[in-house]
Amino acid sequence: MLYFRGINNNTIPMWQVIFMLLVSLILSSCSNKPEDPQALYEKYRNSVVLIKNQYYYSLTFDNGMRLFFTLNEKGAAPEIYETEAEAVEHASIAFGTGFLVGRDGKIATNRHVVNPLNQGMDAAGYIAQKIAGFKQILDGKIEEKIAEQNKLRTYFDANYSSLDENSISELKQAYANLESQITGMKGLLNSINYNPDNTTIQVHVVDIGVAYDNTYVTSPQDFKSCVVVKQSGDEAVDLAIIQLKDKRTPEHITEFISLEGEEGKPETPPAINDDVFMIGYNYGLELAVTKEGIKSQFTAGKITQEPDDNRMLYSIPTLPGSSGSPIIDKWGRLVAVNFAKISDTQSFSFGIPKARLVSLMAGTTGDQPYLEAEKVASGSAPATVPAQPPAQTSPALQASRDEVYRNAIRGFVAAEDSRNFDRLYSFFSDNLMRYWDIPNPTYDDLLNRYQYVWGKTSQSRNIITDIRKITDRTFDLYTEYEYYDLRRERTISKSSRVRYHFDGSGKIDEVYGVE
Known part of the structure; x- marks a missing residue:
């Protein structure tokens, strides 16, 4: 029989050594087996929360005019209010997801869950x-009222000698009424x-x-109030951190989704076809x-x-x-934070990779805490903060204007x-300077061009x-432009690059191709 000599020179039968090694391997393989998805859900569901945000928007114009509005139904026109109190009373409500860390x-x-500035851009444009x-x-x-005045004046001048005193008085009163209406409308026009x-x-x-x-x-009071403490300063990174006002996680929540890999082992990056759960x-x-x-979904x-x-x-x-839901792997480790889905489909979605959240929490990427001084830049300024002049436009505000232009292009397409x-x-724009090869095109010029192109194609997108x-x-x-050529009777696809320039009112005043 073979023996193994131990540390104290004690001999151990080889079969015992083999047995211990097998037990060790079995235990090791068991510990490396991922948990059942149902077990993962039960383990982490308590740490995932439903977020409710109540908010409204304001538009501030350089002439001092200020409007307030809310968004309530997707696709519906914004509700506009003259006073801030009305907007607060009818504040929009939106829901998202978050997870305790x-x-x-x-x-x-997600940033857009707690700071829905971009959602209001289309409404502001509207x-x-x-x-x-x-x-x-x-x-x-x-112009109509001025034309009526001119007619009265012309009639009065041409017929003054034959008019009686009563007729003259009526004409003068009608002229004065028109003048009053014109003055009122000009004042209103000046105010906007x-x-x-x-x-x-x-x-x-x-x-x-x-x-x-x-x-x-069962009521708004069942939601525990939070404050926004940090949000990403990178427009491409839709992440934010909020915190319970008492800064204490409830005692019944004991398990947190891991943001770190297994200690002592290199972390394997997510790969195509890996299983993930939300x-x-x-x-x-x-x-x-x-x-x-209330119950979350898995x-x-x-x-x-x-x-x-x-x-x-x-x-x-x-x-x-x-939005804001954790995306975990089969081991229960965070791999991403859900933030968007592919348009017109329910089956494919996007997440922000975990590393971006780790950086935000550590403050290593230039992201700024959500302090009072940052509220103008983030689009969350209190009512007492004045609108900034263009020379002081913050990066975030400029990014918001950029999104208005991008939305206009999407709408145009x-x-x-x-x-x-x-x-x-x-x-x-009313002052359209160029449309491809047509300088200063009129409505008819553009209509004829589009009718000509549409007459030769179908199913273009x-x-x-x-x-x-x-x-x-x-x-x-x-874009990848695709259309069916009616003359050639076949579908044609090609890549295109088109340049759009906007005037001061946000309208397109130039469109042309770029090589």
């Missing part, structure tokens, strides 16, 4: 267009004259609160509320694209409300794809791949 009450989520439209109507009414470049949009948070999994939510509140309270309280998918530094693509279906000429024409800023008002649109 320690015992001090800090919660990771309001600006309505004001511009109202100004045009008012200009037309003033402003420079769009000096207009700011701000989001004002009334309250941010969280509710816990497996608890009852714990979140899809559709907010709509799906969360059950007879036993969904599974796979990484479907090689991740980069800013985003990770996975096949997890998401709905509004899932959508109008082209739907072949809605009047809709796409509304994006053009632009797949936007990028909208790249060139200067403050110049952007290049990159």
Whole structure:
């Protein structure tokens, strides 16, 4: 029989050595086996919270005019209020997801969940267009009243000698009434004259609160109030940290999703086809509320694209409300924070890689704490903070204006794809200087050009791949353009790069191709 000599020169039978090695291997393999997905959900669900944000917006114009508005239904026109008190009373409500990252009450989520500035940009553009439209109507009414005055004056001058005293008095009174109306309308027009470049949009948070999994939510008081303590200064990194006001994580929450790899071992980066899971509140309270309280949802998918530094693509279906949800791997370790989905599909979504959250929490990427001094830059300035002049425009405010231009380009392209000429024409400036090879085109010039192109093609569509800023008002649109050529009877695809330049009112005044 073979023996193994131990430390104290004691001999151990070889079969015992083999047996111990086998036991060690079995135990090792058991410890390396990932937990069952259901077990992962039960382990971490308590640390994932439903976030409720109540907020409203303000628009401040350089002429002192100020409006307040809220967004309540997707696709509906914004509700506009003259006073801030009305806006507070009718504040918008939006839901998201977050997850606790320690015992001090800090919660990771998306920036857009707690600072929904970009969601208000389209509405701000809509309001600006309505004001511009109202100004045009008012200009037309003033011209009509002036024309009526001129007619009265012409009639009076031509017939003065034959008019009796009563008729003269009536004509003078009619003229005075028109003058009063013109003065009033000119005063109103003057009050809404402003420079769009000096207009700011701000989001004002009334309250941010969280509710816990497996608890009852029957009133706003069931949400525990939080404050925003940090948000990413990088527009591409949609992350923020909020904190419970008492800075204490509830005692019943004992397990936290790990932001670190296994101690002593190199961390394996996420790869294509890896299993991933999301714990979140899809559709907010709509799906969360059950007879036993609110409950999060657990969904599974796979990484479907090689991740980069800013985003990770996975096949997890998401709905509004899932923003800020943790994406974990089969070991229960965080790999990303969910922030967006592919348009017109429920099956593919994007997350911000974990490393970005770690950097934000550590403060190693230049991200700034959410202090009073930062609120102007972030678009969350209190009502007493004045609008900034263009020379002092903050990076975040400029980024907000950039998004207005990008949204205008997206809207213009959508109008082209739907072949809605009047809709796409509304994006053009009254002083359109260039449309491809046509200088200073008129309405008819553009209509004829589009009718000619549309007459030769069908099923045309632009797949936007990028909208790249060139200067403050110049952007290049990159698309994959596809259409069916009616003459050749085949589908043609090609890449295109089109340059858009905007005037001071946010309208397109130049469009042309770029090689």
